[in-house]
Amino acid sequence: MSLKLSYLNILKKPIFSEKSNFLLNNNKTLVFKVKGNVNKIEILSAVQKILNLKVKKVRTLWIKTKKKIKKNGIINYSKKWKKAYIILKENQNVQLDNLLK
Numbered sequence: 796m797s798l799k800l801s802y803l804n805i806l807k808k809p810i811f812s813e814k815s816n817f818l819l820n821n822n823k824t825l826v827f828k829v830k831g832n833v834n835k836i837e838i839l840s841a842v843q844k845i846l847n848l849k850v851k852k853v854r855t856l857w858i859k860t861k862k863k864i865k866k867n868g869i870i871n872y873s874k875k876w877k878k879a880y881i882i883l884k885e886n887q888n889v890q891l892d893n894l895l896k
Contacts, residue, residue, distance in 0.1 A: 802841040823883040
């Protein structure tokens, strides 16, 4: 039970955008926001255990900080975070309902 909870902590949330929907429909690729200190092997095992999908490849990248200036002149920066592109093997059916749970 604690092993599954640690897998749930690796995958923070799925990312739904125009690009991620295009990748899901055409290339069978899922996009997730993940914890910053995990590697590709841990992401692969978490997806296989939680979503019961066979993974072909995992690609990760860091999203840089962005500068945000408020009206009163205060400068804030957003936090950097890690994104994972999970490429699935052939003949894998992905239900969006499973990703939202």
